[in-house]
Amino acid sequence: MKWLFSTFLGLGLFTLSVQANTTLITNVKGYTLNEKGRLQQFSAALIADGKIASLDPQHIPQDAVRIDGKQKIMLPGLIDAHGHLLMLGASLLQVDVRDASSAKDAAKLVTQYAKAHPEQQWITGSGWNQELWPDRRFPTAAILDKAMAEHPVVLSRVDGHAVWINSQALALTGITKDTPDPAGGQIIRDAKGDATGVLVDNAMDLVNAVMPKDGPQQFQQMLNAAGPHLLSLGVTAMQDAGIGHDVYDFYLAKEVAQQLPLRIYAMVAATDPDLSEMLANGEIYSVDDFLTIRSVKVFADGALGSRGAAMLAPYHDAPHQNGLMVTEPEKFKPLFDQIIGAGFQLNIHAIGDRANHLALQQFADTFSRIGGKDLRNRIEHAQVIAPEDLRKFAELGVLPSMQPTHATSDMNMAEDRLGKARMVGAYAWQTLLKSGVHMPLGSDFPVELANPFYGLHAAITRQDRNNQPVNGWYPEQKMTRLQAFKGFTQDAAYGAHMEDKIGSLTPGKWADFILVDQDIFEVPASDIWKTQVLSTWIAGKRVYQK
Known part of the structure; x- marks a missing residue:
């Protein structure tokens, strides 16, 4: 096998030869999608040079390595179309408060973690969700202070759009009563105007600015934690939703050294000050398809x-609030023109109906002036959409990139936030699929757990x-098994312009596959989440064994 970067920052071609081999896997109950998106079954697969040679092998080379699949279920490697790889690694190395039953319970977990990691100068973690706590209120710095007052503590909300900090961290930010809310952010305050310890969206930058910066050593630790975790869950490729220049350089170095644990389709963060430089570098591809960078x-x-x-209208449970535009609407046009004009796919996070409306409106405007519709631009999450905007995804060729477990995590509060009338366009999977769109599916890990079988379920x-x-919950929007399977395989590959390389086990594509313990097309739908991965293979090489 040879690999190279077609354009690698002036370094030219880099090639590496690996001895070819052939593997025959027999006695499996295999499923894949054919080129027409129909389900195809097979019992054997011949792999040559890391790619599928045949699913109906007639001529087997004498030196082929033969593997008995023991009647296990063989599926294409699953693709997570929206995750955060190093954030996942970081979450696995930090205090996890996802299962905390209250703010005080979360604070106890901080105390336990701090005692077990006395070397940590900053205590960081994630996973809190006040909507699951009895009082459903934002937590306060005072609660954390009782658990840890000596060191700064920063805990990300489960969705990554707010942080809860203690007084030590709050003091380091320099926030006072006179500190204004930054554009696109909010400092939660008490009746006296004092910061309570929760910073929302762009206000998180106030604490991020004083925290120690991660570098290659920390990135490596995160990668070492996240890679094996995803492989154990059957994820062979993921789409990394927002990387800065430092991670961009780290991924390039890891690919040169052939040390990426799974396939990464990376989206450059539009907020990075070096965005123009990374766009000028052009699209990045490795010939072994372990790293692709062509989106923002x-x-x-x-x-x-x-x-x-x-x-578009105030929150049903907070009539004085309409939410926050993290990127100001007047910046949409120059930003869309810059990114799409450079030939990069633009993937925009939009959850509320106003954000989705403005994004679709700007896609239409940019396409009419400079083109770019063929880039398969995406709206990430697309959770709440005005009914009149639902048809625009198919009309504009914009892909709704969605995360099924967001719906089951949000169902306890979504109707409170939106009111029943707006639910018609919320988490509207089947409505969008019937309009003819491709729908890449993912988890948004570590916001949600990374297990793709939880997403399928x-x-x-x-x-x-x-x-x-x-x-x-709103069962009319359920997906069929085929639609959901397609979302985590073929549609996820399509959303990354990689459907000719991964996403199904058809001849000529990479032999990325998994063996699992139960048939997801036959077991009761309620049991799909219980599926266990027995082994994971990338390019015909086993990279995980249970």
């Missing part, structure tokens, strides 16, 4: 749980893993 991640608004999602049942509600 833009933020339109915040998240629903923190009421940062930008809404949520997409198909609209239920949590306790099978609630009984018939599913």
